[in-house]
Amino acid sequence: MTNDERAVRRLVRDRYADAASDGCCGGAETSCCGGGDSGSDASGTDGDADRIAREIGYDDESLETVEGEANLGLGCGNPTAIADLEPGETVLDLGSGGGFDCFLAAREVGPxxxxxxxxxxxxxxxxxxxxxxxxDAGNVSFRLGEIEHLPVADTTVDVIISNCVVNLSPAKDRVFEEAYRVLRPGGRLAITDPVRIDSLPDGVRGDPGSLAGCISGAESPETITTLLEAAGFVDISVELDPDSREVIDEWHDEYDLGGSLLSARIEAEKPAE
Incomplete structure (x- = not known):
């Protein structure tokens, strides 16, 4: 691991440690996705997290079903809505945060x-x-680890989900290689992540807060596709969500990011043997 990679991980870890303690990314009114200090100074509330969740694709039933402080308002989409989960499947959530998507997935796969x-x-x-x-989620467990070095055995997972996390990695090639490793043959990847559709403003590209805020680490759809292909995946789809523009515009109060980033639904499969 290079010094730059260590610095990125430390920055991201500190930011999300604050989010775990304070919710809604350390008290910001917008989600943890955003430009750090450039965000609002208003106090975060459960209502803010619910509002953000509705805006990125969750329905009221999902919000009412999950108890506790699992919904921290950190995502950019709803991966469980595209995963087509089936009873009995094993699901892995990369960057699971407070567990919100895990608990929704647990409803779908059953006991x-x-x-x-x-x-x-x-x-x-x-x-x-x-x-x-x-x-009371007895079929859900949480493990400390990095998504570039998953603490999961080979070929043991049916479906991988993730919500606004892969962009944070300084080694996305290794993320997809690890995802491929742990999936069973015929397993699938269904994640939501911001992608870059145009160049970022100069003031954003070198800003460390923007990197930890899911902005400057976003790759183009073409790069995502290339990385997935290199890892061995097939049937790759990177579908842009034009409705995410308004949400992404909230990520920075100085720059209009909706012209540079959109949330994408990214799906791929590991070939069946």
């Missing part, structure tokens, strides 16, 4: 299924495990 959440922030793992108790 015979299994959901594993991996997050590199100890504070998030602690919060997620507490939330699992509140949700």
């Amino acid at each position: 015979e299924g299994r959901v594993i959440g991996v997050d590199m922030t100890p504070e998030m793992i602690e919060k997620a495990r507490a939330n699992a108790g509140e949700n």
Whole structure:
């Protein structure tokens, strides 16, 4: 790991440790996705997190079903809506945060299924495990680890989900290689992540807060496709969500990001043997 990679991980870990403690990214009114200090100074509330969740694709039933402080308003889409989960499947959530998507996935796979959440922030793992108790989620477990080095055995997962996390990695090639490794043959990837559709403003590209805020680490759809192909995936789809423009515009109060970034639904499969 290079010094730059270590610095990125430290920056991201500190930011999301604050989010685990304070919710809505350390008290910001907008989601954790955003430009750090450029965000609003208003106090975050559960209502803010619910508003953000509705804007990025979650319905009221999902919000009412999950107990505790699992919904932290950190995402850019709803990966469980595109994953087509089936009862009995094993699901892995990359960057599981407070566990919100894990608990939604657990409803779909049922008591015979299994959901594993991996997050590199100890504070998030602690919060997620507490939330699992509140949700009586016996088929959900959380593991401390990096998505570039998953603490998961080979070929043991049916579906991988993730919500606004892969862009944070300084080594996305390794993320997709690890995802491929842990998936069973015929397994699938269904994630939501911001992608870059145009160049970013000069004031954003070199800003560390923008990197930790899901902005400057976003890749183009073409790059995402190339990385997935190199890892071995097939049937790759990167579908832009034009409705995400308004949400992304909230990520920075100085720059209009909606012309540079959009949320995307990214799907791929591991070939069946």
